[in-house]
Amino acid sequence: MVSALDQLYQQVIMDHAAEKHGSSPVTPSDTSSYQVNPTCGDEVTLAVTLEGDTLADLAWQGQGCSISQASLSMMNDLVAGKSLAEVEQLWNDFDQMMHSRGLELPDEVLDSLEDAASLQGTYKFPNRVKCALLGWMALRESIAKTQARQEHE
Incomplete structure (x- = not known):
């Protein structure tokens, strides 16, 4: 039997997978990141715009399962307009949740x-953890590439 909370989490995931917050055309460049999950075929191309140490904007285009698409949408809502230190903390919190293996997490992390806390149960399906992390991997790589390019300009 599925609990009311699990049903709510499933609905949040399906809503984000359908709405895809932040999804827009991305022109691949030397600062964008293309990531693919070979296990299931999920893929994303993601690009960021940095203004100083702030993630001013991000755009992503992807396809795949509802977990990967919802995670990208939720990530977009979480990180847009945040400082890079805040983005790093959110990454750490999300990564901790994805690898929690059912251990209770502090309320402040969740x-x-x-909305991304709705993906907490994903740890039960190791192949799906990769789906949930795909966008975060692209985000981290695109930030690193963009910073490296700015240092050489």
Whole structure:
């Protein structure tokens, strides 16, 4: 039997997978990141715009399962307009949740992740953890590439 909370989490995931917050055309460049999950074929191309140490904007285009698409949408809502230090903390919180293996997480971690906390049960399906992390991997790589390019300009 599925609990009311599990049903709510499933609905949040399906809503984000359908709405895809932040999804828009991305022109691949030397600062964008293309990531693919060879296990299931999920893929994303993601690009960021940095203004100083702030993630001013991000755009992503992807396809795949509802977990990967919802995670990208939720990530977009979490990180847009945040400082790079805040983005790094959100990454750490999300990564901790994805690898929690059912261990209880502090409320402040789950609260910081907002809708993304609905992906907490993904740890039960190791192949799906990769789906949930795909966009975060692209985000981290695109930030690193963009910073490296800015240092050489």
